[in-house]
Amino acid sequence: MSQSTGIDIKQSLVDTVIAGLMALIVFGPIVGVLLDGYDFNLQTGNVAGLVGVVMMGRFAVSLFFQSQAGRNFLYRQASKNDGVTVTAPDYKSNLRWIIPVVMVLGLIVPFIASKYVLTVVILGLIYVLLGLGLNIVVGLAGLLDLGFVGFYAIGAYGLALGYENLGIGFWTMLPLAAIMAAVAGAILGFPVLRMHGDYLAIVTLGFGEIIRLVLTNWTSFTHGPNGVSAPLPTLFGLEFNRRASEGNIPFHEFFGLKYDSGFKYIFVYLILFLVVWAVLYVKHRLTKMPVGRAWEALREDEIACRSLGLNHVLVKLSAFMLGASTGGIAGVFFASYQGFVNPSSFTFFESALILAIVVLGGMGSTLGVVLAAFFLTVMPEILREFADYRVLMFGVLMVVMMIWKPRGLVRVTRTGFATRKGTVK
Amino acid sequence: MTALLEFKDVDVHYGPIQALKKVSLTVNQGEIVTMIGANGAGKSTLLMSIFGQPRASGGQIIYQGEDITRKSAHYVASNGLAQSPEGRRIFPGMSVEENLLMGTIPIGMEHCDEDMERMFTLFPRLRERRNQRASTMSGGEQQMLAIARALMSRPKLLLLDEPSLGLAPIIVKQIFQILQDVASTGMTIFLVEQNANHALKLADRGYVMVNGEIRMTGTGAELLVNPEVREAYLGGH
Structure with a gap:
């Protein structure tokens, strides 16, 4: 490409002619020759079109890449640095306008x-929660966890079985599931403290499968593959079913509305929406706090961390536990929104999908994880006609991403520190 | 003079291989002590064994009168021992300031601003690069960062593992000048080095380690003129 700042029309024309010739070679035999019995017809009009x-497309692309905007775009795509930029201390992100909107x-x-x-968006938000949870473990602390779905299952089954056996409702289970999943995270965390990379991945993979197999085979408790039904959340005791359980009034009767099955989704959505924002806020603060810095430092160099007096046991366990508890909360929402859970929702494919969200979004980037979670859950819904090719497209997308954007959709930026008041500049 | 750090007949094994053999040494309050030796003599093992990585299999490591042989790394580090590890080991993706903040872990953020200012006065280059990612700096600057990070925890004893590793001679000179400045503030320094010439000029006392054993000891000036040391570590001239 020419080095001058102006637009080189000649270069564009050359590009255009080359692209045209290649198109002729490709489309000529395929589109231009139509077999008709033992004879053939030439379809020159179609080929020419x-x-x-x-x-025309090549010409437009060529012109674009010679413009300043195009060049900047190319430069951003081509730069292969490890993607972390440090912003100025007083840098204000555009997000402060976007977030309220x-x-x-x-x-x-x-x-x-x-x-x-609404159901698609709810699913998207559930995956945002899962992505944020795994982002702590994989993106920030650098511990490759392939069994994250186990914590998701613990949350979901916690609600379903807790309701069935102990009558625990949605609101009690929400914090309880977070605690249960965190404990499971600690139980998984202890034996794998010394492991890194591949070995850790294998152990966590095993953990996820153990949870699923127990749920499948312990039929007397979990009803195995038949699954368990899960309750809906209640609004100060008001239920969202058509007919409330004994002694309760359904929501629509209380407010004198006509029954609509959409109410329960609206309600689940609103709770989930608020929880996602709360989790986002907490994660955002955590990355700025010493513990967030410690996670990242541990990912970058464990030996240096230990020589600096960092208690790596606490740091790793806190990452596992906080990540797991977020997964548990997501599980409660999943069970409640589906109204039913069975082990087939918690296969390894789910773990892989959550991991893909984190990798696709950009390891450690909160915004990236949110975008990727929506992308990977909403896209399959939009492209329903191509459902058979979903996993294939998924694979192609992953390969393309790793080649062009190995650091994910949104690159991590670090905020620079301002000199604090009272110190000399 | 009171002994700040003391090794008493310390043995360290890597599996069946003995890396340190009955090593005894002392570092007194306010001193600069250096340990010189060739590659593989056990110098870095000695430093890391203070933090229990690897753990000493025999003998005692005593710090301020307390036996720390079996203490965890973070316990040791939070009691006034700071290390600038071999090969620098800064956090490459973090900014310079974040690296320095990592150094405050043992003591908390209380003196953070004041100490950071002190570091920027000591290492003006770091001030210029405070919001830059650490991996984008030169080797010398990274070494300065590693030393500054260690100093952020206000240590009583600064342990340095080969600060001259892989640096140009002029940068090595600068680093040792800075160490001189740090020492003049009363800091106790234990320096492990291959660059015997610089290390012995800086140090009050020195030890020479060969194959996991202390072969010789004396003041820096004595060792610098010792024919055996000159032959082995200073090019024989």
Whole structure:
């Protein structure tokens, strides 16, 4: 490409002609020759049309890449640095405008969207929670966890079985599931403290499978593959079913509304939406606190951390436990929104999907994880017609991402520190 | 003079291989002590054994009168021993300031601003690069950062493992000048080095380690003129 700052039309024309010739070679035999019995017809018009489209497209692309914006775009794609930039201390992200807008939009959505759209968005938000949880373990602390779905299952089954056996409702289970999953995280964390990389991945993979197999085979307690039903959340004791259980009034009767099965989704959505924001806020603060820095330091160099007096046991366990507890909360929402859980929702494919969200989003980047979670859950819904090719497209996407954007969609930025008041500049 | 750190007949094994054999040494309050030796003599093992990585299999390591042989690394580090490890081991993806903040772990953030200012006065280059990622700095600057990070925990004893490793001679000179400045503030320094010339000039006392044993000891000036040391570590001239 020419080095001058202006646009080189000649270069663009050359590119265009080359692209046109290649299009002719490719489309000529395929589109231009139509077999008709033992004879064939030449379809020159179709070929000319296709080649014309390719040439126009190439010309436009060529012009774009010669413009300043295009060059910046190319430079960003090509730069292979490890992706961490440090922003100025007084740097204000555009997010401070975007976040309030997203919040307002998010609160309006349930009242205008259809039930179907709402269920898709709920699923997206559940994966945001899962992604944020795994992001602590994999993205920040650098501990490759392939069994994250185990914590998700603990949360989901915690709600379903807790309701069935002990009558525990959604609101009690929400904090309880976080604690249960955190304890499970600690139980998994202790034996793997000395492990790194591949070995850790294998052990965590085993953990996820153990949870799933126990759920499948302990039929007397978990009802095995038949699954268990899970309760919906209640609003100060008001239920969202058509008919409330004994002694309770359903939500629609209390407010004198006509029964609509959409109410329960709107309610689940609103709770989930608030919980996601709360979790986002907590994660955001954590990365700025010493413990967040300690996670990242441990990922970068464990020996240096230990020589600096960092208690690596506490740091690793805290990462495992906080990540797991977020997974547990996601599980409670999943069970409640589905109304039913069975072990087939907690296969290794789910773990891989959550890991893909973290990797695709950009390891350690909160914004990236949110975007990737929505992308990977909403896209399959939009592309329903291609459902058979979903996993194939997923694989292609992963390969392409690793080649072009190995650090994920959103690169991590670190905020520079301002000199604090009272210190000399 | 009171002994700050004392090794008493310390043995260290890596599996069947004995890396340190009955090593005894003392570092007194306010001194600069150096340990010189060739590659593989056991110098870094000696430093790391203070932190229990690897753990000493025999003998005692005593710090301020307390036996720390079996204490955990973070216990030792939070009691006034700070190390600038071999090969620097800074956190490459973090900014310079974040690296320095990592150094405050044992004592908390209480003196953070004041200490950071002190570090920037001691190492003006770091001030210029405070918001830069550590991996984008030169080797010398990274070494300065490693030393500054260790000093952020206000240690009583600073342990340095080969601060001259892989650096240009002029940078090595600068680093040792800075160590001189640090020492003049009353800091006790235990320096492990291959660069015998610089190390012995800086040090009050020195030890020579060969194959896991202390072969010789004396003041820095004595060792610098010792024919055996000159032959083995100073090029024989």
